[in-house]
Amino acid sequence: MFGPGIWRMKRFADSVPEIMDLQREINRLFSNVGQATALDYPAINVWEKNDSLVVTMELPGMEPEDINISVTGAALTISGVTKADPLKDGETYLRQERALGNFQRNFQLPFQVDSKKVEAKYEKGVLNITLPRLEEDLPKKIKINS
Amino acid sequence: MSDKDLQKTESTAVTEKVRNVKTFVPRVDIYETKDALFLIADMPGVDEKTVDVELEKNILTISGRVENGKIKDYSLVFSEYEVGDYERTFTLSDEIDREKIKATVKQGVLRLQLPKAEKVKPKKITINVA
Incomplete structure (x- = not known):
């Protein structure tokens, strides 16, 4: 309903994060109606500076090689699989709340990304992807000939 | 899974x-083996320096401090x-051998191994003839 329109949020770039929190709460309130919210897992945060974006995602307990990140033009895809502990016979889960299994998320970015300069970092269970804008895609100043 | 399960739950x-931060309830898996209880908690953003595990009587508290993420x-x-x-x-039902508790943190996941204490064996008391 109120999808992740990253480029539309840019006009609020200077606002405090509290506004973001409020917006998310309101979105959640309205988007619950008949919506498969499992598609929005795992959650992301997007940060911006001049001509690059940083996407962060909480992905606890993964191996870096199990996370797949791909960038094509202005599309970003993050996918992976999380595994449970192997249990022996006679051992049972008393409680199982962690989200395990496959996940995939696709995002439309507001600009073309220089895929060669994309950097990804995975620390303390938080994935951090830096996406610089493609130089050819930067706005050019047009000289006016008098 | 319902929406509630996927979003972080505020505690x-x-x-x-004192710090003006929100506190969340980490999602946990708990499983039991013959001689230990395993607890796995998702706490993205913590490492071995910022996580705390406390056991007082049979009350187990896990907590983690996360930098603001900016x-x-x-x-x-x-x-x-x-x-x-x-x-x-958590309230633990079994006696835990608190000397042998093992805790590790890897990529924001806390893993606790809580070995069960050896049960006090019933002793047979022999009665001597006076």
């Missing part, structure tokens, strides 16, 4: 903090999750 049980020079333009501390308390 309502904890006492108020990225230098960048401003937040789109947000689906919030960053905050973690805290959760």
Whole structure:
């Protein structure tokens, strides 16, 4: 309903994060109606500076090689699989709340990304992807000939 | 899975903090083997220095402190999750051998091994003839 329109949020770039929190709460309130919210897992945060974006995602307990990140033009895809502990016979889960299994998320970015300069970092269970804008895609100043 | 399961749950049980941060309930898996209880908690953003495990009598408390998650020079333009501390308390039913508790943290996942204490064996008392 109120999808992740990253480029539309840019006009609020200077606002405090509290506004973001409020917006998310309101979105959640309205988007619950008949919506498969499992598609929005795992959650992301997007940060911006001049001509690059940083996407962060909480992905606890993964191996870096199990996370797949791909960038094509202005599309970003993050996918992976999380595994449970192997249990022996006679051992049972008393409680199982962690989200395990496959996940995939696709995002439309507001600009073309220089895929060669994309950097990804995975620390303390938080994935951090830096996406610089493609130089050819930067706005050019047009000289006016008098 | 319902929406509630996928979003971070804010804790309502904890006492108020001095730091103005939200506290979340980490999602946990618990499984039991013959001689130990394993507890796995998702706490993205913590490492071995910022996580705390306490066992008082049979109350087990796990907590983690997370830095505010801000990225230098960048401003937040789109947000689906919030960053905050973690805290959760469990009541253990079995006697735990607290000397042998093992805890590890890897990529934001806390793993606790809580070995069960050897049960006090019933002793047979022999009665001597007076």
